[in-house]
Amino acid sequence: MPNVQVKGFQPLSKGNQTVELVRKRVLDNNTTAIFKGDACDLQTGGDVIVTATADGEVYSVQWGGASYMSGSERLERKYLPAATRYTGTGVDPADASYVYLVDDMVNTKFVASVDEAIALTDLGLNYNMVLGTGDTGTGLSGHELDATNRGTTATNPWRVVDFVIGDPKSAVDDADAKVVCLLNSARREPALEIGGSLGT
Numbered sequence: 001m002p003n004v005q006v007k008g009f010q011p012l013s014k015g016n017q018t019v020e021l022v023r024k025r026v027l028d029n030n031t032t033a034i035f036k037g038d039a040c041d042l043q044t045g046g047d048v049i050v051t052a053t054a055d056g057e058v059y060s061v062q063w064g065g066a067s068y069m070s071g072s073e074r075l076e077r078k079y080l081p082a083a084t085r086y087t088g089t090g091v092d093p094a095d096a097s098y099v100y101l102v103d104d105m106v107n108t109k110f111v112a113s114v115d116e117a118i119a120l121t122d123l124g125l126n127y128n129m130v131l132g133t134g135d136t137g138t139g140l141s142g143h144e145l146d147a148t149n150r151g152t153t154a155t156n157p158w159r160v161v162d163f164v165i166g167d168p169k170s171a172v173d174d175a176d177a178k179v180v181c182l183l184n185s186a187r188r189e190p191a192l193e194i195g196g197s198l199g200t
Contacts, residue, residue, distance in 0.1 A: 003176035004169065006113040008037015008134075008141025009061045012180060014108045021064040022103035024048045025096050028086050034099050035079040035134030037141030038062045039157070048099060054146065055128040057185050058157045061110065064100025065139075078139025105183045111164060113176040116147035118160070126156035126184050145181065159184040 011019040026034065027047040034040065039051040042059040051058055066080035086095040102108055115130050127150045132142025145158055164170055164178035171177060 003113070003171055003174050003178075005115075005142075005144055005176045006111055006178055007138070008035065008143045009039060009110040009112050009181070010037060011061070011063055011102055012109040012111050014104075019108060020103045021100040022060075023064075023067075023098050024060075024101050025092075025098055026066075026068075026080060026084070028088075028096070030080075030085065030097065031083050033079055033082040033134060033136070034062050034066060035141040036062060036065060036139050038134065038143055039129060039131075040099070040101060048101065051129070051131065054131055055149075055156060057155070058105075058183055060101035060103075060105055062099045062141075063102050066097065066099045068097040069095045079134060079136070081136075107182070109161070110181050110183075111178055112143075112145050112158070112181050114145040114147050114160070114179055115175060117173060117175050117177070118147055118150070118179075120163075122147075122150060123160055123162060125150045125160060126153055127158045127160055127181070128156050129158065144176070145179070155185050157183065157185045 025047050027049050030049055032050050034050045039058045040048045040060050040062055041051045065078050067076050068084045084097045088095045127145040130144050130146045134141050158181045160179045160181045162180040163172045
């Protein structure tokens with residue numbers, strides 16, 4: 001029986017800490033849906049969008065759902081529908097759209113699928129993404145890891161560190177096997193940067 005693709009990037013653990021979420025405002029002219037499990041990018045103004053670059057830096061992952069206005073009502077859903085634009089300005093506009101992202105991606109492990117079969121020797125390599133379309137029925141992402149061009153390229157956004165072993169729904173030698181991955185190319189927390197309290 002073939003594997004069923006993991007829906008996007010699903011937080012697994014963060015060492016001995018709790019994986020926490022943070023609310024981020026979506027770009028006011030955003031036209032693309034942001035599904036639960038989608039990789040997201042940070043814009044220069046501090047807003048977020050779903051990533052449109054399969055091989056670029058990822059800011060975080062939408063995991064806590066979305067909050068947006070529909071007419072005069074604020075809705076909380078698993079995903080942000082496409083074209084939920086707003087006109088408010090300032091830091092916290094009343095009509096803004098928000099998504100809840102994994103906070104502090106450093107050392108946060110995720111479970112995801114790889115689109116093709118990989119081998120034990122492919123652990124520790126860096127992977128790009130397949131930016132599949134999310135499901136409006138379930139609200140879940142269509143993103144997964146791309147086995148094509150996996151390697152040591154430092155800018156590939158994800159690193160596969162292990163297979164999910166013992167899951168009866170995941171045949172590790174087949175396409176769409178469940179793997180454990182870390183964000184490889186990402187913005188880092190300020191304390192870890194040069195000049196930060198933990199930097200060198």
